[in-house]
Amino acid sequence: MFFRFGSVLSLIVLIALTGTAIEKQILQLKRAITHQQYRLDVLLDSHVRLRLEAQRLGTPASLLGPLERGELPLERPKKPHRTDLRRNPSNEMNQPSGTPG
């Protein structure tokens, strides 16, 4: 009698505990998903901020003047997007033909 009662009770408790554990795991996963979504939002915003900062630092408005005045060291990229050089005829025509342009 006792054994039967104990078995049934144990089974019920076991099922309840399993259910609770599963429920807990579901909640943890949901929390993790929400957390990931939040992190994704934060990362996206961080990406936008960094991109904005990079663009701000490299705006033609801030670079063009110093470049034209030779205040910024100009280093050509090793693999330039275009290989043809920009030619400024105004500079070339101020030099005799024998002088390299």
Next chain:
Amino acid sequence: MSNFPNNREAVQNTARARLVVTILGLGWLILSARLIQLQWVQRDKFAGKAEQQREFVEETSARPGDILDRQGRLLATTLAARSLYIVPVKISDPRQVAEALASVLGLSPDSLTEKIAGNSQRQFLWIKRRLTESEIAAVKQLSLPKGAWGFRDEYRREYPQGVVAAQVIGLRDIDGVGRGGIEERFDSTLRGQSGQRHVARDSRGHVIEILDKDQQRPVPGQNVRLTLDVVVQLYAERELDQVMKEWQPESCSAIVIDPTNGDILAMATRPTFDPNRPQEASPESWKNRAIADIYEPGSTFKPIIVSYGLDQGILQREETFHCQNGEYRMGRRVLHDHHRYGVLSLTDVLVKSSNIGMAKIGERMGNEQLEKASTLFGFGRKTGIELPGEQPGILRPLKQWTSYSTGSIPMGHEIATTPLQLITAHAALANGGELVRPRIVLHDQQDSISALSRMTTPTVSRDTAQWIIEHPMQEVVVRGTGKKARIPGYQVFGKTGTAQCLSADGGYVHGKYISSFVCGAPVESPRLLTLVVVNQSSVGGETFGGKVAAPAAANILRQALVYLRISPDEQLIRAAANWKDDELE
């Protein structure tokens, strides 16, 4: 008999037991009935109530799309920001709250107290929108009444290029609505679609779970890529700044266009504003004068009429016109030239910009043909560029034209145009006779900004257009009124224009001029066209287009040609170098 009392007791016990069982049974029955009532009969009602208390729908705003130039440089982007609100009805001491908030947000305590007290019955009141990180941290440190305040997520628009192309880009107002320029025209594309999500809250109102049901993710706004090139735009902006400094006009504008496809590479206006600080903008600075200012084009209109006359066979390339030594009576009207010209070739009529020569061309063509020429080149109607606020200019119906019009129209009077219309008409000459619709949005995206059909209208023959560019308009720069637009190493063509300002009553404002210059290069295959319009210079007397606008237009053109790697004319460079060598020897 001895059992009788026991039997009686047993009967009594049984009765009692039955009573207890009945009572308990009734109790259970009542509980069961109530349970059925709650769980079955009134289930939906109570479930709905519980859901209302636990769940709420939160709107998630969409991140607006970016605006980029043709090289992918950022012109406008969006950052997440938080805005502070309060619930005035839950605030018992407005002054205390106002003083605390004002101290960290840099607001006036008195006006904030007044604002809170004046809205004391409301459930929601903005205190400050788009707070900085330090302001958010400072507000969190304050001991404000619980449940009486909160932050709401919003977006803040940033314009990293500052004043560059401000009128073209426009801005988004405090509520995220596009105002002016691309921001307004493509508001629905850039804005995206807000989403919504159901969240569960605990008894304190804190979100404990984002529920799966009916979740709609926000759809971010699409990016819009413009035909503008920020570097070319910057060249234009710098030159306009120089013009403002040197000639102190009321306003000026510049456009750079690729005549082959109508791409606007630069569109600049002065005065201007910084879209990051719209509160500092003056009312005049909002207007995109390149599309919204109308003016009489003056002599820049002359090549249009001549090309049409040539194409229709009304004029011949080799013919000459007697310019009456600077004075010509046309009906009751006496026309004058700036110099006393005698006989001029058709080329020289344009090179010297003779009004009398053009009046004689007008007499030859007649009003009907003049009107056809103007209409054919797009005057009197909007170009259709993707910007709000474009004006159609003024081209009166033919029946309103008089004998005055015959002399006025060919010299660019009695007609009003926007700078964009004028450069579009000249682009038709530069590209061999096709009137191309100008465009500011690059249509290479596979999205809802579908490529508008490329609208081209034939105007004059390629041969005629080329002749106008290669002869009269090039000669204008070589030896005519546009000599200040010569660019070393390039063969440039152009046309000056100087017109009196129109007054509000339809007459002219004496002593006030609009100077303009349109030029392009290289002559053999024009790749760029530039127009500079300077409105009412306040120094320099009668400010001719060749003096005021030509140097600026040529500087923009020269820099853009070098930047875009458009090959210079080798013959010109060799000739100049040989000449230098000879000089050195």
